Amino acid sequence: MIKNVSVIGAGTMGNGIAHVFAQAGFTVNIIDVTPTQLQRALDTITKNLDRQLAKGSITEEQKKATLANISLVKDLPEGVKNADLIVEAATENVTLKLEIFKQLDLLAPAGCILATNTSSISITRIASITKRPGNVIGMHFMNPVPVMKLVEIINGYATKKEVTETIVELSKQLGKIPCTVNDYPGFIANRILMPMINEAIYSLYEGVAGVEEIDTVMKLGMAHPMGPLQLADFIGLDVCLSILRVLHDGFGNPKYAPCPLLVNMVMADKFGVKSGEGFYTYTAGSKELVVSSSFKN
Numbered sequence: 001m002i003k004n005v006s007v008i009g010a011g012t013m014g015n016g017i018a019h020v021f022a023q024a025g026f027t028v029n030i031i032d033v034t035p036t037q038l039q040r041a042l043d044t045i046t047k048n049l050d051r052q053l054a055k056g057s058i059t060e061e062q063k064k065a066t067l068a069n070i071s072l073v074k075d076l077p078e079g080v081k082n083a084d085l086i087v088e089a090a091t092e093n094v095t096l097k098l099e100i101f102k103q104l105d106l107l108a109p110a111g112c113i114l115a116t117n118t119s120s121i122s123i124t125r126i127a128s129i130t131k132r133p134g135n136v137i138g139m140h141f142m143n144p145v146p147v148m149k150l151v152e153i154i155n156g157y158a159t160k161k162e163v164t165e166t167i168v169e170l171s172k173q174l175g176k177i178p179c180t181v182n183d184y185p186g187f188i189a190n191r192i193l194m195p196m197i198n199e200a201i202y203s204l205y206e207g208v209a210g211v212e213e214i215d216t217v218m219k220l221g222m223a224h225p226m227g228p229l230q231l232a233d234f235i236g237l238d239v240c241l242s243i244l245r246v247l248h249d250g251f252g253n254p255k256y257a258p259c260p261l262l263v264n265m266v267m268a269d270k271f272g273v274k275s276g277e278g279f280y281t282y283t284a285g286s287k288e289l290v291v292s293s294s295f296k297n
């Protein structure tokens with residue numbers, strides 16, 4: 001029985017994960033090393049609940065109940081001591097995640113399930129730092145968490161069957177659709193998405209077509225809601241590059257080698273939406289999609 005959930009990391013994904021658990025009636029502790037991130041997460045959750053309220057998808061009571069289920073905690077031991085499930089959504093850095101899981105193994109109650117929201121780090125590797133690899137699993141939510149239906153559930157080499165079953169049922173309780181996959185580089189989502197994004201960047205780099213043409217072909221021709229270059233900007237070009245490197249290193253296959261244009265853009269701090277420029281330029285308050293001056297003829 002899962003009742004108490006602790007979410008480690010109060011960033012983009014952490015606040016969304018806390019939101020959906022709290023809304024589904026779970027008691028949620030959000031833990032972050034940066035105190036300002038905790039308050040920011042609560043502000044974001046409140047703003048997103050207000051949006052749901054305005055749309056009529058929740059009531060004022062549900063908003064209040066959701067907020068009442070959330071506590072902000074600075075101290076890791078305090079934040080996880082009663083946890084039935086911990087979902088780690090801290091920064092995507094292997095050394096950091098291994099350190100966090102080492103701590104969680106010492107601090108969390110014996111039966112607690114340790115899940116990670118990592119986009120690309122091996123679940124088996126994370127599990128191996130703990131003395132309970134059978135209780136470690138990937139629970140890969142998509143951004144924005146309250147909106148996106150999928151949870152990609154990743155079985156590590158040693159994940160116990162009952163742990164997977166619990167997480168599948170839990171994802172359904174959150175109103176999500178779980179899909180269970182095995183632990184190989186990129187899992188399924190990024191193994192298929194990132195080569196497509198990389199190929200779109202190669203097409204631009206080789207002059208096959210411009211930014212708008214590439215995105216329009218994929219939007220209108222394949223019924224994708226967003227073109228691959230716009231999607232790459234949204235995910236973050238630095239994130240795309242690091243996932244491609246995981247695929248390239250993990251499989252040793254040159255087909256995953258990141259396009260030199262992507263590498264250059266990341267070196268030039270052009271990360272997409274979060275830095276204000278990638279394949280498009282982003283201005284605060286404007287929803288207009290403007291191709292970056294670097295790619296205009």
Ligand SMILES: NC(=O)c1ccc[n+]([C@@H]2O[C@H](COP(=O)([O-])OP(=O)(O)OC[C@H]3O[C@@H](n4cnc5c(N)ncnc54)[C@H](O)[C@@H]3O)[C@@H](O)[C@H]2O)c1
Nearest residue numbers: 009010011012013032033034037089090091092118119143
């Ligand atoms: N952003 C996405 O679209 C997306 C999608 C799916 C999965 N993910 C994965 O989710 C995880 C989080 O990504 P994000 O985009 O929310 O990152 P983010 O940078 O927005 O947030 C990370 C948070 O982790 C906190 N943190 C760092 N070290 C910590 C520690 N030791 N203890 C507690 N908190 C700590 C940071 O202060 C920050 O608030 C990553 O593993 C990422 O790969 C991201």
